[in-house]
Amino acid sequence: MDRPKVKKWQEPASIDAYPLGATCDSDHLVSINAGWRTFKPVIDHDKCVMCLRCFLVCPDGVIDKSGPQLEIDYDYCKGCGVCAHECKLKCITMVKEEK
Amino acid sequence: MTQKWNAKTLTNKELFYGHKACGGCGESLAVRLAMKVLGEKAFAALPAGCMSAVSFIYPNMAFTTNAIITPFASTGAVASGMAAGLKALGIEDTYVVGFAGDGGTADIGIQALSGAIDRNDNIVYICNDNEAYMNTGIQKSGLTPYGSKTTTTPAGQNLPGSITMKKNMFEIVAAHDIAYAATASVGYLEDFMNKVQKAKETKGTSYIHVFAPCPTGWGHETHITIDLAKQAVDCGLWYLAEYENGAFKLNRNPKEFASVEDYLKVQSRFKHLTSQDVALIIDERDKKWAKMRRDWTE
Ligand SMILES: Cc1ncc(C[n+]2csc(CCOP(=O)(O)OP(=O)(O)O)c2C)c(N)n1
Ligand code: SF4
Ligand code: SF4
Ligand code: SF4
Ligand SMILES: [Mg+2]
Numbered sequence: 001m002d003r004p005k006v007k008k009w010q011e012p013a014s015i016d017a018y019p020l021g022a023t024c025d026s027d028h029l030v031s032i033n034a035g036w037r038t039f040k041p042v043i044d045h046d047k048c049v050m051c052l053r054c055f056l057v058c059p060d061g062v063i064d065k066s067g068p069q070l071e072i073d074y075d076y077c078k079g080c081g082v083c084a085h086e087c088k089l090k091c092i093t094m095v096k097e098e099k
Numbered sequence: 100m101t102q103k104w105n106a107k108t109l110t111n112k113e114l115f116y117g118h119k120a121c122g123g124c125g126e127s128l129a130v131r132l133a134m135k136v137l138g139e140k141a142f143a144a145l146p147a148g149c150m151s152a153v154s155f156i157y158p159n160m161a162f163t164t165n166a167i168i169t170p171f172a173s174t175g176a177v178a179s180g181m182a183a184g185l186k187a188l189g190i191e192d193t194y195v196v197g198f199a200g201d202g203g204t205a206d207i208g209i210q211a212l213s214g215a216i217d218r219n220d221n222i223v224y225i226c227n228d229n230e231a232y233m234n235t236g237i238q239k240s241g242l243t244p245y246g247s248k249t250t251t252t253p254a255g256q257n258l259p260g261s262i263t264m265k266k267n268m269f270e271i272v273a274a275h276d277i278a279y280a281a282t283a284s285v286g287y288l289e290d291f292m293n294k295v296q297k298a299k300e301t302k303g304t305s306y307i308h309v310f311a312p313c314p315t316g317w318g319h320e321t322h323i324t325i326d327l328a329k330q331a332v333d334c335g336l337w338y339l340a341e342y343e344n345g346a347f348k349l350n351r352n353p354k355e356f357a358s359v360e361d362y363l364k365v366q367s368r369f370k371h372l373t374s375q376d377v378a379l380i381i382d383e384r385d386k387k388w389a390k391m392r393r394d395w396t397e
Contacts, residue, residue: 002111003113003116004117004163006117009158024157025158025160026162026164026166027116027160027163028160029116029117029160030159032117037122052106053106055111056106056288057128059120059125059128059131060118060127060131061113061115061116061131064111065111076117078122080314080321082322082324082325085325086325086326
């Protein structure tokens with residue numbers, strides 16, 4: 001899977017240790033979004049025909065198409081259900097998250 | 100030949116990732132796909148609004164490319180400055196893109212945008228239209244449609260929500276005789292991406308007005324965002340068009356419109372509308388389409 005990863009972030013010890021100016025690094029994720037989810041999308045790979053519709057429509061871009069089958073980055077999937085709704089073959093099921 | 104974009108041709112690499120937009124946010128999908136089309140050498144300018152608020156949360160940063168938050172009114176001006184800066188530094192093959200909301204474009208940012216188009220600065224300006232000031236909690240903008248309930252246009256005995264129609268932003272931009280302008284919808288993603296590609300190739304200013312549902316502000320279920328954006332076009336309350344070489348072109352001219360009621364009834368912002376309100380909305384739609392069909396080519 002080729003998706004940006006969460007980075008370790010050490011809160012600077014003092015104000016002097018912060019970078020000067022209102023800037024920050026790009027591609028710099030310090031927290032994940034998985035906790036937002038109530039339902040999680042699960043792909044039935046036997047049914048999936050790799051039309052890539054779900055990859056296209058995911059607002060969070062968490063469906064990776066680089067491998068032989070699709071892979072979901074559950075660290076950043078919010079469980080919105082857009083992918084499941086848009087899959088014409090209905091091969092994505094929204095499954096209740098267990099605590 | 101111009102690159103045509105679809106799910107297969109699009110890069111797997113994400114340039115806008117890990118943002119904190121609500122689940123099912125239409126604007127975030129528009130930014131995500133536009134960034135993929137523009138590529139890693141895009142420099143983005145975003146004013147105050149949801150898309151900057153969900154991506155620049157120090158030290159969390161969702162853009163993997165260069166991006167800056169501009170003052171609310173200044174997307175056009177800051178993008179112009181970035182284009183000038185890149186030129187002065189001799190940095191080539193780059194693109195400058197502004198992503199502003201409907202409030203940031205049609206109201207407070209309209210002067211800076213007008214100036215940029217007047218100078219024909221080499222920028223791509225994308226208006227993310229979710230039909231209200233969402234980041235501050237749903238206030239009416241010049242692009243809020245008739246009948247929409249917002250915190251500044253409450254619905255009750257005296258008012259049906261917003262009493263004004265959507266400002267004609269696409270035609271206001273076109274009236275500058277801009278190099279390229281288009282309307283789009285996240286319900287028609289290939290069309291949107293190909294328009295971004297055209298804008299990318301345009302020398303001078305280009306403008307894309309993309310219709311993007313907001314589940315939080317519109318009160319609809321998160322999974323229907325794309326569906327709803329498509330329905331808006333199919334029922335004629337939004338339209339797909341381009342302005343190029345001084346002429347308007349209608350990209351989609353449905354023989355029959357889908358149901359306006361079906362589009363409205365799944366959104367809590369329209370829940371209170373009476374049948375007279377809906378008739379008025381349909382009447383305004385028909386007037387607009389009669390004019391477009393008369394004056395624009397297909
Ligand atoms: C000069 C100024 N006025 C007001 C604000 C407050 N403000 C921040 S975001 C926002 C709403 C933006 O609405 P819109 O441009 O439609 O973008 P959206 O959040 O809907 O994507 C407002 C009013 C501000 N940041 N700066
Ligand atoms: S939309 Fe459905 S069939 Fe298409 S790639 Fe996704 S899961 Fe597979
Ligand atoms: S549930 Fe939403 S965020 Fe998760 S993969 Fe599907 S479309 Fe993307
Ligand atoms: S309020 Fe609307 S536009 Fe803003 S992040 Fe949430 S869904 Fe997106
Ligand atoms: Mg808005």
